[in-house]
Amino acid sequence: MKTIEEYRLDNERLQAEVERLRRRLSRKNTADFSEITQIYRQLVNYLSDYIYTVRVDNGRAVETIHGPGCIAVTGYSSEDYARDPELWYRMVYDSDREAVTLQSSQALRGYDVQALEHRIVHRDGNIRWVRNTIVLLRNEESELYAYNGLINDITAQKESERELLESEEKYRSLTNDVLESSRVGISILDADLKIVWVNQAYMKYLGVEREQVIGKDAHLLVEAHLAALFEDSGEFSRRVLKTYADQSAVERFECSIRNFEGLIERRLEYWSMPIYSGLYTGGRIEHYTDITEQKRILDEVIESERRYSQLLHHLTDYIYSVKVKNGQPIHTYHGQGSLAVTGYTQEDFAINPDLWIEMVHPDDQDNVREYSRLALLGKTVTPFEHRIMHRKGALRWVKSTIVHQKDETGEVMSYDGLISDITELKEAEERERLNQQQLLQAEKMATLGILVSGVAHEINNPNNFIMLNYKMIDKVWHAILPILDRYYNENGDFVLAGMPYSSAREKILDLISGIGKGSQRIQKIVSSLKDYARQDTGILESQINLNDVVETAVLIVNNLIKKTTDTFTLDLQKSLPVVRGNFQKLEQVLINLISNACQALKIAPKAIAIRTVYDKEADKVCLTVTDSGEGMDDQALKHIIDPFYTTRRESGGTGLGLSIAYAIVKDHGGELLFRSQLQAGTTATLLLPAITLNAEVIK
The missing domain is CATH 3.30.450.20 (PAS domain)
Structure with a gap:
């Protein structure tokens, strides 16, 4: 101006x-x-x-x-x-x-x-x-x-401000509409644990009106009304109030609401976590997810699997019989199905009478012997599961069911045993357990994304005022500068803000410039966080310069990098071929690699280096993240991408980061390799195919 x-x-x-x-x-x-x-x-x-x-x-x-x-x-x-x-x-x-x-x-x-x-x-x-x-x-x-x-x-400026306010209002309205129409019941508690907001689903599931709960103490509401709705009111009250007492706690459990006839009307999953930033810092957010239909479907699936397993067992199970005299086995017969389940024939069991216990996994042999002892005594033995080693060396799970045959006096004459191969069922249960843990982690990350986006929005609003005021201050300063200079030339030095004007003149210019640069940096960081938290389509068809991914990822985790190391270097090849993929997913991979590198820096020198280069011979774009941290031994390196494998579980590690990163890289047709040595650091190498050798170079 x-x-x-x-x-x-x-x-x-x-x-x-x-x-x-x-x-x-x-x-x-x-x-x-x-x-x-x-x-x-x-x-x-x-x-x-x-x-x-x-x-x-x-x-x-x-x-x-x-x-x-x-x-x-x-x-x-x-x-x-x-x-x-x-x-x-x-x-x-x-x-x-x-x-x-x-x-x-x-x-x-x-x-x-x-x-x-x-x-x-x-x-x-x-x-x-x-x-x-x-x-x-x-x-x-x-x-x-x-x-x-x-x-x-300033008519044009005012029009822009009006449009900005209208845009923000539409955004708030859209956010409220989304949360209000959510099928998840949501309540937000402030730092004093008073309820400040609930949505329609919350009111529907818990049978309350908004005016009945807004402003109410959450402790009193749970004790006076909510707990009585649930099947186990004492357990519900205990677990919820426990989170209120320890506001850093995260709680998740299933609970059921019964109707007046005592029948289960609705099954809910309660989830509560602290709010760490924003308007309600120190408060909590509570979710009530209706899982009634999910549980019904799950029950139907379990029942279907049970029937399927029964049919399967007729094909893969086998029966054995043990004749008993005076509490001691005198003869054992193994049915023909033993070959399909164990890999051993009837003749193998006849030649080696101890084969039945030798094939049992060493860790399970004591339990199997105890069940056998009880069966010989005529005691009722519930079906039990254990592991066996198949003749081909594979580990299998079996379930053994025993039925006694007794004479008129109650003495055991024999007992029949049904051996069922339940290996596939056990593997399915393990997969289900892993999938459930992954689902829980994904839901946590989704909620965290909502909170990050909200926090970024809350930061952006005051930063806009800083930007506008900075420009005005800059204009005003430059407007009065000639007057101050003229006064200085005519009257000599004078005091301004506690400093001689001759010294303060340039310092104030630097201060005003610093406000502008700092505000622009805040704006850039907020924009990157909102982009990172935004749900994307998952399409892998964009042309991406890996250098852009690096710069955005480094901006997001810059605070972690600064706190972790003073020696951080970037060596990005200026002319880098593009790769085909999804920017947000590759950004997720790189953030994970950088975070792992920072967490590995336990000993000096604490250094991290990121480098990109084009391997012309292989026609691949290469990115490496190298740290000078504690490194890994061969055993840890072997399992590094296994789901839920982590060496930092006590500090909050889930073991999902590298597993997910590895899957993303594979979806991009690339490779994720690791080289590590104890006390010598780790290098993670990401290799992605360039679109073509002669592809357009993005500079």
């Missing part, structure tokens, strides 16, 4: 040009008049701001001079204002006149006044926004003899 002095010089130059045109007009004929008038109008139209000067005598305005630019801003010329001294006041929008009058009266009384934004009615009838900045002029006796005013047309 121009300073007042610059506007004054512009005004003088414009007046000189006008005088030159008038002299030319006196020498030219009437035909030239139209041309000169056109030139003058063009000069005036280029001005979007203008200066006016008010001469003051004893606190009263005695003369007001409006610069030529007034016609562009207000539609009125200097002559219009000269003819109608009250025009400047009447063109002010009705509801803004009081503020304008106050600013003018304070200026006439010699008070320094803040710039004022207000509306005016343009000559064409449109409403415009202007900013009126007043600079007081004093004589050598410090008496006010005039003041200059700078009128800036």
